[in-house]
Amino acid sequence: MSSQLVPHATPAASTGLPHVLVPGRYDAVLLAGFGGPEGQDDVLPFLRRVTRGRNIPDERLEEVAQHYRRFDGVSPINAQNRALRAALQDELHSRGLSLPVYWGNRNWKPFLTDALTQAADDGHTNLLAFATSAYSSYSGCRQYREDLAEALEQADLAGRVQVDKIRQFFDLPGFVTTFAEGLRETLQELRTSGVPASAVRVLFSTHSIPLQHAENSGPPDAGSGPGGAYVAQHRAVAARIMDDLGELTQPVTWELVYQSRSGPPPQPWLEPDICDRIAELPGEGAEALVIVPLGFVSDHMEVLWDLDNEALAAAGAAGLRAVRVPTPGTHPAFVAGIADLIEERLHGEDPGRRGSLTPLGPWYDVCRPGCCLKASAPVRPAVAGLAP
Structure with a gap:
């Protein structure tokens, strides 16, 4: 080549x-x-x-x-x-x-x-x-x-x-284990305080993106399924974290949710929105909620505002005890x-x-042709990848 x-x-x-x-x-x-x-x-x-x-x-x-x-x-x-x-x-x-x-x-x-x-x-x-x-x-x-x-x-x-x-x-041990550490400590605290595991919900939260961008994520021939590599990677990491915590997570229910949507209303974005799901949880028997900011490296504005402000406020309005675990940071x-x-x-x-905790990795050093192209936009030159 x-x-x-x-x-x-x-x-x-x-x-x-x-x-x-x-x-x-x-x-x-x-x-x-x-x-x-x-x-x-x-x-x-x-x-x-x-x-x-x-x-x-x-x-x-x-x-x-x-x-x-x-x-x-x-x-x-x-x-x-x-x-x-x-x-x-x-x-x-x-x-x-x-x-x-x-x-x-x-x-x-x-x-x-x-x-x-x-x-x-x-x-x-x-x-x-x-x-x-x-x-x-x-x-x-x-x-x-x-x-x-x-x-x-x-x-x-x-x-x-x-x-x-x-x-x-996404599945680097040093990245994944920091979330697992925070989740383990929080689940142990909830158990010690008397909250039944069956009444605990874990929401793994990441940034919502336009649905078409999600479908285009990863190489076109990767076969990642609905939501492309973006959704598949998050789900794989969340599942690995829950599996690694073993009996502590039984029978805790978890799911992947999205936050920080910024597009026009007619444009489809990844759902469900975290605040929408929080409002529904009391009707499903939840008493406590753990938010894992899985898509974020550090506590930037979309963590401090969208999670620590809006999501925790939504939990309070729903009568749920809620904790947000730390991001990796330093x-x-x-x-x-x-x-x-x-x-x-x-x-x-x-x-x-190479260090990799899911079957999806280790990911590519050189991105494959057509990887993560922006929908309906001209192709721009990019480093570290094969054209286009």
Whole structure:
């Protein structure tokens, strides 16, 4: 295969094979984040950038802006990525890896162009990117890859800087076990307090996306079933967590729910909505509820507002006792897991030896043709994947 089929790839990934079995000669790591405002004056410009091309008036954006304004216009996501960057840098150093970690965002300062330019100025031109999104979807993977390709062009670094991307890490042990740990502790507390296991419901919550985007997630020939790879990956991880907790989860009922829908009413999105399901649970005999924010790496705004505010308020209105378990954040197991992902690419690790807790993984190092294409939109160049 021509290296041109994998734009901006390092030699190790340029063949386009699903898993790179050649040691990667990387000289830096790029932490790629979503970004968020850090003051009241940033909020509307940030939301305009996130929704660019969708012609959403400022009046509508201001409705969403109120979520940020209640936190003085500051999203926690940048502080969390600063902490994650520092923790990852320390973990790599503890393993004797002298790779600097740069950080850039898709939607707010520091932008990906800033990070790529700084890396190049420092003499680092073979980068391995880690995007803070665990699952396959357009917004969770391909859009990061597209924005990285666009940032290379905008920074005039195409041909000078090469960027590969770490695989989707939905079933990475260090990611999954942090949720399992929080769920175990909460279920034990509920049991100790006298709540019958049969009256406990576990809702694994993730970001809703347009139904067509979900159907397009993953490679077109993956056979993932309804909801594509996005739904299949979440269900597989949730099932693994419940299985690992053994007798503690019997006869606890669990399901996958969705949150943070932002599209127009006529457009079908993944359902059920978490608040809608919470309202129904008392009629099904539930007394207590555990929310597991399975789709989220850290406590950013859609966790703090949509779960800690709206979902917990819905539980209170329904008369349910409710607990939201922590996101991975900078949990040592998660940070170590990211370092493991970096090392598997540095060593060209065989897929059979990579950390993966579901039959779906380990996911691809180089995304397959047509993977996670955005429905009804022109195809944009993207790093770390075969065209289109």
